[in-house]
Amino acid sequence: LEQGAMRKAARMLNALQPAEIAHLLESQPPNERELVWSLVDAEYDGEILTSLNDDVREQLISQMDAGELVAAVGGLDTDDLADLIQDLPVTITSEVLKSLDQQRRERLQTALAFPEDSAGGLMNTDTVTVRPEVTLDVVMRYLRRLKDGLPDITDNLIVVNREGSYLGVLYLTDLLTHDPEETVAEAMTLAVQAIPATWGAREVATRFEQHDLVTAPVVDDSGLLLGRITVDDVMDVIREEAEHQFLGQAGLSETEDMFAPVLLSARRRALWLGVNLLTAFLAAWVIGRFEDTIQQVVALAVLMPVVASMGGIAGTQTLTLAIRGLAIGQLSSKNARWLLWKELAVAAINSVVWAVVVAAVAAYWFGDPQIALVIGVAITINLLAAALAGALLPMALERFGIDPALAGGVILTTVTDVVGFVAFLGLATLFLV
């Protein structure tokens, strides 16, 4: 009976798209994941592996033997194979290479020559090219003779000259609606500019979004056609970039597997906790400088987290906007000064508003107008410092090659904690004791 249920489950599973099976695998705790994987038809293994996040992919690969892996990667596109092969054990990589024919090996080498997150790394080499001087009728007859049909996601044929240099694209929609006696040169579109293979993935995504592209040709420095990028891979880029920003703020990697083994997760998280502990101890050390003051006015200990946290929140708002602006290319050195002044002005207004509120609450609570004055001034100082740090940090970090999405938050809260405590406890030392 149970075997029957298993067979039924396997049938349902294998009716899904590889990406759907990958999603299902990622949504399973480890034991169920192995069970599901064992039910998958071997012929889908390759495509599923390319759709998985790095963590889960490595886990499943580690359980496969060489024969299974070589079979799995057999039918993959060159770009997918290039991604996957870098995760395979070295011994298996050479077996895979041996199993490829000459043409596929050369294509793979082209793809491997570029970093994974560049246009060259994103591209596929399954281009269908035509020459400008032939007529559309000839093109259509040529297409009907293609024994494998056209590759998935083909919205145009790429027009190249005799040397293989990129000239333009012939949209299938134009091929179908223009007079068959026209030449390719007459019906083709020149407006689609080729993407240099060295472009970063982020630039490629922006180009696709702004020009509503479905596919785009990729060329080398001299304009020779190397391959094409398809929109499905660009959607993955947008998704991964966004996850990197979101997860990076908590010190998590975008390849994080939600159901990773406990020890692995604990080790990865520990690093981030350690970094933050250093900054927490720095803040504690700052407070320690004012032990005598706190001893005399214990209300300071009660109120000091308010000053630090208001700075942290306001600074995070500015930081988040600036990181987003950098990522989508809306913030640059040209308008950074404008943003800085704007954020300082916003901080000035909000610091006055909230300084008055906090001061009023503190005065009522502790019945001491001097404490109220000190906390009000400290909050004003900290909110201005927060705006300054939030606006300048992302660009400064990027200039030093540090990822602002990862390091920005920690550094910012260090600044707002230290400035907040020094301002509040320092002013208190000067005026209250």
Next chain:
Amino acid sequence: LEQGAMRKAARMLNALQPAEIAHLLESQPPNERELVWSLVDAEYDGEILTSLNDDVREQLISQMDAGELVAAVGGLDTDDLADLIQDLPVTITSEVLKSLDQQRRERLQTALAFPEDSAGGLMNTDTVTVRPEVTLDVVMRYLRRLKDGLPDITDNLIVVNREGSYLGVLYLTDLLTHDPEETVAEAMTLAVQAIPATWGAREVATRFEQHDLVTAPVVDDSGLLLGRITVDDVMDVIREEAEHQFLGQAGLSETEDMFAPVLLSARRRALWLGVNLLTAFLAAWVIGRFEDTIQQVVALAVLMPVVASMGGIAGTQTLTLAIRGLAIGQLSSKNARWLLWKELAVAAINSVVWAVVVAAVAAYWFGDPQIALVIGVAITINLLAAALAGALLPMALERFGIDPALAGGVILTTVTDVVGFVAFLGLATLFLV
């Protein structure tokens, strides 16, 4: 001379894609923005307006008169017009409606019948349909007679029966490679399932990503074809969803204009600062309960932010993973329990590691093994509470219809602050004084 420079700038500007001009406008401070907008050819106004974020769009619309607006929206696709019309002043909406012909007005009404973030709201009505019984040759002759050509981003023709019910799609690639004597029924693909108009935008995006779609047909409850969704709009959905998550954590809206007027920004940010101030005062009130203890052992005031911040960091990691898991559909009530236990296990390991480190530093710093013991236990308690809150909050909030990306962070740090201070100062009161 200056006029010549302006004309040159205008020429360069209008050679860009509408989405590129929109991006440029969003990257300008207010004054430069108005200048750039005045240089744009009126014929691109409509498409640029649809590409702008809500803030900037509203700002520019408020400066246009009725005639300009009616002209601007004249050439728009129905889905874009439906988005835009909801931002127009009521008086202008009726003028725009009057300017449309019967067919366009009906299409617009169809589009407006669905929420903006549903499949119906995303769809366009520019479908090209064919019947299953005709031959490919007839289809090709029909296409060549279309006077406007095929719509942008057309990878297939939609196959419907006499009643207009969706049957399947005929990919242009198949139309071009199959024998022209075949019928549409023989060459069409049945595997592309139509998307119900009531689906949410997030579901639509997942379908596109998992099935590598370029376009997808949209149907009503009874299977009648209503329109189609194109991948460019899906990319926008993915981008906006990601921005919502990232910006929402700082209490910012995804429509936030980086160069919004100072007063507008200050007012929006103030709300979030106010919410956070309430939680900061709650934490301060908790500390206030232990004033006597702090008075006697002032080292507690120095160390207490360490306990709170370690809990905040650990909890944010769990919360971020859970919010991401919910958003991409990998976390559900089925595996939530597993995640909770895993996160508690991770927290248990990390709390022991870091409790020992913090205790050792505290013992060395204050030369008091009892303080070390108290802070170690407090950190263990707070990290476990953080894991519990981080894992459960997102699902609980979603059940109550509250957006976890917006409210999760504030509630979590309230929990970790309060638990941290109560545990640390409470234990200190019991054992140190």
